Amino acid sequence: MNPALDLSFRAGPDGRTALASRRVRHPFSVQAPLWDLPGRPLAARIFVQSMSGGIFEGERIGQRVAVQQGAELRVEIPAAMVVHEMPNGGTSAQQVELVAEDSAVLEFTPPPLILFPHSRLAQTIAVTAAEHARLLVGDGFMTHDPGRTGHVFDWCSTTLRLARPDGCLVALDRSRATGAGLMAATPGVVGGFRAQGSLLLVRPVSPDTARAWCREIQVLLDGPDILGGASPLRMAAGLFVRLLARDGGALAQAQADLVRLMRRMLHEEAR
Template sequence: MRIDTLPAGAGLCEPQLDLCFTRAPSGATYLSRQRAGYPYHVGRLLTAGGSGEDARVIVQSSSGGLFEDDDVGQHVVATAGARARVETAAATIVHSMTRGFAHSRVRIEAQEDARLDWLPHPSILFPGARLTSRIDAVLHPGARILLADSYTSHDPAEQGTPFGALDAGIAVRDANGRLLARDRFRLDGASARPLGGVSAQFAAHGGLMVLTLDNEEAKAAVGSLEHATVDAFYAGASLLPGGCGAFLRVLAPDSLSLRTALDRAIDAVRAVSV
């Protein structure tokens, strides 16, 4: 497979962020392709875990968030044997809107025996904000992907004005393009206050997918996720359909509490995974 061009069927047209991680003969992971256009900026390559083999990148945005009619795309691939982690420098503000939507599209791929972590901070929906979010994950044999996706809402004027709408979806496919699992939800701000729609104590909503085709690893991930969030606010973990891993869902009173719960879950999964 060529890694110097965006694969066919990626669902993205010239994404503003395009990263490819490759494993060197030494075992270290490096960026073999890096293209970051507005609004994205990629900091220098860091090492994760002190091993010198895992690459860590922090993505920054110079736009101040997502605005009405924005259409942003990100594409990240870890080639065979690579070990990489992509994070964001801060939460993404989805600003107030008068009519349209902001659109975010992400495609991540972990090839054979690769490890790829996609761990952005939450998206914060301001009053009237409308966001569609699509994440497509491609999982090859022996690979593992940690995929976090979380949202909260905020009214700076404290007038109780809700966000507009949130339409979020995650699709997981194998290397042949076969759909293994899909998570999809749509929320209307006026009827879903607080975000998550369970009770007034929950204002933040997030999920963590541990994507793997190894059933034993998936079962171990469920156990570690349950243990890590046993005293979390409102959380549950289970196996994903299609034999593609485990899934944790968390509702929390605020974004800080949500982030703390997800961080604990991520650390727990890493402790039982190779």
């Protein structure tokens, strides 16, 4: 898939992260980088927006963000992507490729997707991380019925893959949700929870520290509107969080709280 958004960043001579290459076409719009992250003067922050307002039937949208050795980037996506109704029986696809070289730092935590009735989306998130790279990657979806028709999305499938530059697979997560399954509110499966999300923290970390961080995260996942769990990754590569939420508002709040906590873990010195 030829990406509509293809960005690469490098560390400049003064250590400050700079834009190395940029290729952008519809539906994306990208602003110039900013260097205003508190306490991280060498890190860049960039805003990415969709000019079309979402993903439509038949679209195949690709995104690629690469951070070279020693660079640090936070990608800000201010508005959630809407996956629109697909009345003709077609599907849509989105592929996100994230690459981080050694000593690079990349944050990519977009708002949860908004799935409209009769939408169908196949999504792939492929993360390639060097052994000493650090990434925080988010994903999720909520449902919305703007016309109050009583209908829901058809299905949404997501594949999340974490690998080393040599192709060695670290983690592979596949999920598939159907609107009918969520509406059924099956006890022991999703209950009354209609929004789902995940967060992936990639960085070298000892097993003991990873388990301690999972316990910290779990405190934020125990509430009346949130269920979830955190698990360390194999190869001492980080940790993974999965959560269910009562609705989109609860999911957005929970992910915001988790991102604040996991940013600390992203930058904290290894123990």
